[in-house]
Amino acid sequence: MASTELLPRGSLQPRPRAPQSGPLAARYELLMELVRRDVRSRYRGSFLGVAWTLLNPLIFMIVYAVIFGRFLKVHYPGGAPIVFILSGLLAWTFFSQALTMATNSVVANAALVRKVAFPWMLLSVSAVVAALVNFVISLLLLIPFMLLAHKGIGLPMLALPLLIGVCFAFSLGLGLMLGAGNVYLRDLQYLVNLATLVWFYVTPVIYPLSLIESKFSHGLIGQVAHLVIYANPMTWVVEGFQDVFVFDRWPQHWHGLGYSLLVSLVSIWIGMLIFNRLRRRFAEEV
Amino acid sequence: MAELALEVREVSKRFRIYHQRSTSLKEALVERRRGRYEEFWAVRDISVDVPPGHSLGIIGENGSGKSTLLKCMAGILVQDKGTIVSRGRLASLLEVGAGFHPDFSGRENIYLNGAILGLPRRYINAVLDEIVGFAELEQFIDNPVKTYSSGMYTRLGFSIAVHLDPEILLIDEVLAVGDEAFQRRCMARIRELRSEGRTLVFVTHSLESVRAICDRCLWMDRSRCRMLGEVDAVLAGYRAELRAREEAELAMTEAAVVDSSPGRDGFRITSLGIIGPEGPTSILNTGDQVTISVGYSSPAPLSGAKFAITLLSEGGAPLATVRTADLETADLSLPQEGTVRLVLPGLPLLEGLYRLTVEVADIASGERYKRLDGVQPFRVHSEGRRESGMALLGHSWEFPRVTEATAGR
Numbered sequence: 277m278a279s280t281e282l283l284p285r286g287s288l289q290p291r292p293r294a295p296q297s298g299p300l301a302a303r304y305e306l307l308m309e310l311v312r313r314d315v316r317s318r319y320r321g322s323f324l325g326v327a328w329t330l331l332n333p334l335i336f337m338i339v340y341a342v343i344f345g346r347f348l349k350v351h352y353p354g355g356a357p358i359v360f361i362l363s364g365l366l367a368w369t370f371f372s373q374a375l376t377m378a379t380n381s382v383v384a385n386a387a388l389v390r391k392v393a394f395p396w397m398l399l400s401v402s403a404v405v406a407a408l409v410n411f412v413i414s415l416l417l418l419i420p421f422m423l424l425a426h427k428g429i430g431l432p433m434l435a436l437p438l439l440i441g442v443c444f445a446f447s448l449g450l451g452l453m454l455g456a457g458n459v460y461l462r463d464l465q466y467l468v469n470l471a472t473l474v475w476f477y478v479t480p481v482i483y484p485l486s487l488i489e490s491k492f493s494h495g496l497i498g499q500v501a502h503l504v505i506y507a508n509p510m511t512w513v514v515e516g517f518q519d520v521f522v523f524d525r526w527p528q529h530w531h532g533l534g535y536s537l538l539v540s541l542v543s544i545w546i547g548m549l550i551f552n553r554l555r556r557r558f559a560e561e562v
Numbered sequence: 563m564a565e566l567a568l569e570v571r572e573v574s575k576r577f578r579i580y581h582q583r584s585t586s587l588k589e590a591l592v593e594r595r596r597g598r599y600e601e602f603w604a605v606r607d608i609s610v611d612v613p614p615g616h617s618l619g620i621i622g623e624n625g626s627g628k629s630t631l632l633k634c635m636a637g638i639l640v641q642d643k644g645t646i647v648s649r650g651r652l653a654s655l656l657e658v659g660a661g662f663h664p665d666f667s668g669r670e671n672i673y674l675n676g677a678i679l680g681l682p683r684r685y686i687n688a689v690l691d692e693i694v695g696f697a698e699l700e701q702f703i704d705n706p707v708k709t710y711s712s713g714m715y716t717r718l719g720f721s722i723a724v725h726l727d728p729e730i731l732l733i734d735e736v737l738a739v740g741d742e743a744f745q746r747r748c749m750a751r752i753r754e755l756r757s758e759g760r761t762l763v764f765v766t767h768s769l770e771s772v773r774a775i776c777d778r779c780l781w782m783d784r785s786r787c788r789m790l791g792e793v794d795a796v797l798a799g800y801r802a803e804l805r806a807r808e809e810a811e812l813a814m815t816e817a818a819v820v821d822s823s824p825g826r827d828g829f830r831i832t833s834l835g836i837i838g839p840e841g842p843t844s845i846l847n848t849g850d851q852v853t854i855s856v857g858y859s860s861p862a863p864l865s866g867a868k869f870a871i872t873l874l875s876e877g878g879a880p881l882a883t884v885r886t887a888d889l890e891t892a893d894l895s896l897p898q899e900g901t902v903r904l905v906l907p908g909l910p911l912l913e914g915l916y917r918l919t920v921e922v923a924d925i926a927s928g929e930r931y932k933r934l935d936g937v938q939p940f941r942v943h944s945e946g947r948r949e950s951g952m953a954l955l956g957h958s959w960e961f962p963r964v965t966e967a968t969a970g971r
Contacts, residue, residue: 302680309677313663313670320665388661393637393654394678556640559633560577 307398307405314377314406329410330417333369337362340482353484354522356425362418363521364481364514367439370411371447371510372472377403378451379458379468386562396558397551400455404448408440418521430524439516439527442537446509449543456554459562479510484518509536565649567730567761568612568635573644575605575630604630605641606785612778614650614729617762619776619793621769621800626782628765629734632656635763636732650729650761653679657734659719664708668699668718671707675722689725697721716744724751730761735768749774769797770946805845808941812844817917817937825922825932829864832899833857834920834938848913848944848954852906856920858932859899866926867894871904872919873911874936875952880919881911887925894925910954913944 319325337358344350345357352360381403382389382396389396422429458464478501480488488505491498505511512532519527527533578599605627612618620628633639635646636654661678662671672693676686686693694703697717707715733752749771756762756775766772772779772793779796781789783803789796812818820834837853838846846852854871868887872880884904886894896902917940921933949955 302682305683306677306680309674309683313666313674316670317663317665385661388678389638391638391657391660392678394680559638 303395303398306394307402310398310402311405311409314402315409318406318410326413329414333362333365333414334417337365340365344482350483350487353486354518356421356427356522358421359418359425359427360484360518360522361482362421363517364479366411366414366417367443367514367517368476368479368481368510369414370407371443371513372476373410374404374407374444374447374451375454375468375472376465377407378447379454379465381451381455382459382558383462383465383562389562390559396555397452397548400451400551401448403455404444404451407447408444411440422521427521428524432520432524432526435516435520435527438533439513439520442509442533442540443513445540445544446513446536449540449545449547452544452547452551456551456558459554459558475508475510478504478508479514480505480518481514485511485515506532509539512536565614566611566647567614567616567649568610568618568763569645569647570608570610570631570635571645571647573605573608573631573634573641573646574603575627575634575639576642577602577604577630603785605634605782607644608780608782608787609644610780610787610790612730612761612763614761615759616778617756617764617776619772619779620763620765620782621767621772621779621796622782622788627785628782629656631782632732632734632763632765648730651680651727652730652732653726653728654732655723655726655734656732657719658723659715662707662715662719665706667705668694668697668703668707668710671718672722675719676725679722679726681722681725685725693718693721693725696724713741713744720744720747728760730763731755732763733765735766769800773797809844812939812941815939817939818844820937821934826929827931828861829922829931830859831856831920831922831932831934832859833901834918834934836938836940844938844940846909846911846940846942848909848911848942848947850909852909854904854906854918855901856903856922857899857901858896858922860896860931861898863898864894864896866924867896867931868923868925869894869902869904870921870923872921874917874919876915876917878917878936881916881952908954909942911942912947912949912952912954913942914952915939915941 319328324331340361341358345352345361354360378400381399385396385399389399454464454468485505488502512527512529513536515529516527516533519525579602580599608627608631610618620631622628630639632654633656634641635648636652636656638654638656659671659675661675663674666674669690672690673683673686677683694700697714697720699714699718702710702714707718710718752762752764752771752775762775764772764776776793778791779789779793780787781796781800789799820831822830822832824830833855834857835842835855836844836846837855838850856869856871868885870883870885870887872883874880886902917936918938919933919935920937922931923929924931944954947954
């Protein structure tokens, strides 16, 4: 009667001691395990699975290309409007998805946070890394459209890791703040949805930066819009992507990119400070 | 002296109890959330040392702060005052299977849960079969855990936890959920850890397991340390307190008040009492010598009265009745007032709440002088006994022997 066997088999055998990883290695392993979970759980149980990662930006790209390219006759430099829109859109999708996922990362794991002590920060980090994995997969979408537009792959592609790195760092910094803050203030998740929606329009994804420079450099509203777009770290990341994919050239706005990098690193620093400060009451507030 | 494994110094932990659970932006901005909660000290000024290889039991009633203290030790909560220093790899087991992902298979969850508890992946690779075997889930390991029964779920969680290799282990009583077999496994594993010389801190309601496992015991009472020291002394103090509280509770019940109004012919029952080995009480242990005393008064001396006392179960079912009428010298002549005592040399009742029914009647006419029904509630404890049910049976077993004639078959 195996089913009613009460005592565990082999419970008294000497058990091998579990090898211990150093704290850094252990954190890395845990992070990878959490990323695996976050990436998989996103598609588990959905019929189209990974295809959603591609379908989502594809649909939006078509909508934007039709409305802005055809109806509103926006002139996209570089002769490949679809590649132009798509390259910025993918970067933007990564950013907004990372923020949304990171904002919920701690709250969504409430059961775990209440019962197990581990570096909870990894929950938010893992959310951003999972978004990064989705982003890298979604980059495949560019290939057919670049081929159609006769765009080649050149040396400037080497700038991609830097561009992705800046985008990742910025998402991570904001993600840490939002993930920790959302434990105390659940409205943050709705606020983030709204904010990314607005933020999207002050990032030159569906219009070229040159359009702003030529048409909106006068008047108060123009000046403000100018300032906001220039101060937006995502502007320079998106510009960089368009440079690489549309123009096959190295990013042109090195100053802007340097500024974005600086803002990103500062945001990580502040994010970690905030997270470490707020985590003290996570287990009781979550 | 060797360095302490765990050093807890004047630790206090405060919780905020919100009048209205509101974590919305509107309230934060408009109504100013500050000041809208009350503070509650769940742990106050606790200091305790645990040397390496020792084990500490933490006992106390629900809400006394034991689990909060344990969570502070684990680093899940951060104390508001005091310091906690731990030396050595520390693992806490407050819940088995915490963080299982319902959509993931058992196998995937082993890796995930293992990583959260700090087991390296390559180590899990090596012991995966052992974990699966221990949980007895070979056939189901690739099914999502949401399809598991709660028993399977706990078994899997525990099998993973068994492979932890901490120097200091903090365990909460929630481990004591699950069936008896599961609890036995937990206890076996805890004993094993203990014999391997690891440091243990153990929160529990089971006083027996504290006695079996711990060197020292901390008794928490309303957030504070009530007693800290040798297990036997603390347990004795704790038991005495529980008993006193129970007694006080029983004394508060309506049935505990003796109805001394006159019955037929002015006969009254003036008092009713239970006397245990240590004097009057309402808390008894199985096997105790127990005396039930019935005080009465009557306008005239009684001739030919009969007394009957019935033990009732909590539900009111009569368990046993004893009568003076059954005595060979049934012709009782009693003074106007006095006390009749019934002595039970060994109380044959098991764990539970019981009551008494007392009846006094005239032996010749059978007419009742007075009857008290379902009164004098008392509680019986039978800690450490294996029998179940209500009555204790004196018994012995006999078995067939293996002989040459039967062994070969």
